[in-house]
Amino acid sequence: MRVGIGYDVHPLVDGRRLVLGGVVIEHRAGLDGHSDADVLTHAVIDALLGAAGLGDIGRHFPASDPKFKDASSLEMLAAAVESLRAAGFRVVNVDCTVIAQAPRLQPHLAAMTAELARRLGTDNVNVKGKSPEGIGALGQEAGIAAQAVAMLEEEMQNREAPSGRAASRPGHLPRPAGKGSPPPRQAGKGSRPSRRAGR
Numbered sequence: 001m002r003v004g005i006g007y008d009v010h011p012l013v014d015g016r017r018l019v020l021g022g023v024v025i026e027h028r029a030g031l032d033g034h035s036d037a038d039v040l041t042h043a044v045i046d047a048l049l050g051a052a053g054l055g056d057i058g059r060h061f062p063a064s065d066p067k068f069k070d071a072s073s074l075e076m077l078a079a080a081v082e083s084l085r086a087a088g089f090r091v092v093n094v095d096c097t098v099i100a101q102a103p104r105l106q107p108h109l110a111a112m113t114a115e116l117a118r119r120l121g122t123d124n125v126n127v128k129g130k131s132p133e134g135i136g137a138l139g140q141e142a143g144i145a146a147q148a149v150a151m152l153e154e155e156m157q158n159r160e161a162p163s164g165r166a167a168s169r170p171g172h173l174p175r176p177a178g179k180g181s182p183p184p185r186q187a188g189k190g191s192r193p194s195r196r197a198g199r
């Protein structure tokens with residue numbers, strides 16, 4: 001089992017759609033960013049990549065890439081889940097919190113949960129809404145933040161393998177200690193962690 005944490009925040013600005021967990025929510029303003037700025041989905045992606053030891057969202061979906069301009073973050077999530085699978089992981093569960101002064105999130109939580117669950121390939125998804133209680137920038141509606149944790153399980157693909165031979169695939173074995181995550185399959189093109197995540 002591996003656990004990962006994700007955090008993201010985007011500014012609220014006029015003239016943008018508000019998309020949270022893939023759900024378009026009626027509001028006076030939306031989140032600013034390179035993609036659809038779906039802060040919740042971005043936090044989930046970072047939690048997944050973190051758990052798998054695959055870096056961060058900026059490495060997989062660079063904001064410098066025009067391909068991700070106004071991109072659907074749910075599609076980015078689906079691609080991230082594909083990368084996890086390629087690296088031998090499956091999602092056990094995801095829990096997240098959206099921190100927003102407005103709008104009220106309660107009526108949308110079920111829809112967000114369903115959208116995320118569909119891409120994650122598990123129903124073990126939980127989305128919570130939290131008010132910052134008027135405190136600080138988030139409380140003054142300067143932006144919306146999200147946090148997520150993800151638990152992954154390594155798929156036991158080599159369970160059938162004769163015990164001695166399995167050692168030839170260290171990426172899929174229970175690890176002795178810390179280190180040694182499976183190499184990211186997609187990290188190819190000189191991608192290095194970028195400060196500006198794929199927003």
Ligand SMILES: [Zn+2]
Nearest residue numbers: 008039042199
């Ligand atoms: Zn983001």
